[in-house]
Amino acid sequence: MAEELVTDSVKDYYGKVLSKTDDLKTNACVSIEGSAKIAKHIRKAIAQVHDEVVIKYYGCGLCIPTTLEDMSILDLGSGSGRDCYILSKLVGKNGHVVGIDMTDEQLEVANKYIDYHREKFGFAKSNVEFVKGYIEKLGEAGLKDNTFDIIVSNCVINLSPDKHAVIAEAYRVLKEGGELYFSDVYADRELSDDIRKHKVLWGECIAGALYWKDFVDISKKVGFSRPRLVEAGIIEVTKPELKEVLGDAKFVSVTYRMFKLPKTEKPASQVIYEGNIEDSEKEFKLDYNHIFCAGDVVSVDSDISTILQCSRLADEFTFQPSAVKGGASCSPKEEDIVDPFEYLAKGGPSKGACCAPSDNSKGGCC
Missing domain, CATH: 3.40.5.100 (Ribosomal Protein L9; domain 1)
Structure with a gap:
């Protein structure tokens, strides 16, 4: 599918076809993280987000890293603004959050509740803003070099027809030492043209999934540190008509983190x-x-x-x-x-942390 057609198709899917999370046809854009794993202070922030913003939320993971106070954060493909408002609370009154999205309907919801959340969080002025633009072209949206401490993205990069441009732009606008912390969908192989041209599978974050090896290559070429795998989960496609198109291809949702580091490494x-x-x-x-x-x-x-x-x-x-x-x-x-x-x-997470296993033999900190 040509780049313009992909963009228009995704805009239509997220602006007009989907009205709530239940409209999704796969679990690709549903959070892989259970609430038990979410830190208490983040759960409290989530609870303060307006219901309409939450209902319009689509994502394959909760992209909220730690140590956020006073940070400047960019959310790629911010949609209805759920993650931006969570981050707004966590960075505090001296932090700043920018959400960028190309879909008018999603931006309308996000902008509708700026004052609501400012009052909810007790801020004298809002620390969040939303801009219309394309994640492949952050410069056109007015985002300058070396601006942000952290970039987050929630199941959105796969929707772009030019992943290299997205990752390169993210690297450009990050400060040195900055982090790209994001969830996305990856395939275990190069996908066929039949999959790439399927409009529903594009909207469901499947048809645009990168072969994971291509993602690693792009990240290295752009200049990021080696991707650090945080979490991963299997994506299940149960609808027969979609399974038939996908054949043997397999998909996972993954949370990675990468850093923009100085050229000279520190020693071990x-x-x-x-x-x-x-x-x-x-x-x-x-x-x-x-x-x-x-x-x-x-x-x-x-x-x-x-x-x-x-x-x-x-x-x-x-x-x-x-x-x-x-x-x-x-x-x-x-x-x-x-x-x-x-x-x-290999069974997912490492069974132990850095210290000796505890009595339940599952490892962890003493």
């Missing part, structure tokens, strides 16, 4: 999580394989060392040379997995 080091992140006092999860227990000395490679020292997470850790002796020291229990299909085939 030992790090100690201080335990000061709200609702993560006992442990901090960087990705599925790096879960830092408060007070533990953990050996990390140069990639993780650079992420922790050069991002907003630096204040949450103490750093020391990797050669330092004494005290308990540990490291991740397995090699990092980027392939979400391999990750799920």
Whole structure:
């Protein structure tokens, strides 16, 4: 399907065909994260979002990282504004949130409740704004280089006909040390033309899914750090007419995080999580394989060392040379997995964090 046709089809699907989450025909655009996994302060923020904004929400994961106070955040494909309003609460009155979307109907809902949420959160002036534009062309929407601390995106990049442009634009507008934290849909293979041309499968976040290897290649070419896999879940397509089109192709929804890091890496080091992140006092999860227990000395490679020292997470850790002796020291229990299909085939999350397993044998922080 030509790029213009894809864009028009997606606009129509999210602006006119869908009116609520129940209208979706697959679980690709439904959150993979259960409420039990959501931190208390985030659950409180979600509860304050207006019902109409929530009803119009479509996404394959809750894209809300930690350590957000006073941050400047961009939401790619912000839709009705649900994630933006959650972030608005979490960044506080001195933070700033921008949502960009191309769909008039979604933007109308989002803009309708700016004052509602400002009053709900007790802010003297709103810290959130919504702009109309395309996530492949952030410059045309007035978004400048090195502007944002964090970019989030919730099951939207797959809807773009030019993923390379989206990821490159995200890299451009991030500050050095900034993070792209996002959920999206990936395929286990290159998809056929029959799938790529299917309008419903485009709207359902399936037909536009990248082959996961292509995503990794694009990210590397653009300049991002190696993608860190946070969570993944299988996408089930049950409607016979859609399954027939898809054939043997398999799909997953994945939350990745990537950072815009300086060209010179930090050396491998030992790090100690201080335990000061709200609702993560006992442990901090960087990705599925790096879960830092408060007070533990953990050996990390140069990639993780650079992420922790050069991002907003630096204040949450103490750093020391990797050669330092004494005290308990540990490291991740397995090699990092980027392939979400391999990750799920091996049973999903790592069974232990950095310290010794607890009595229930499931691992975790002591």
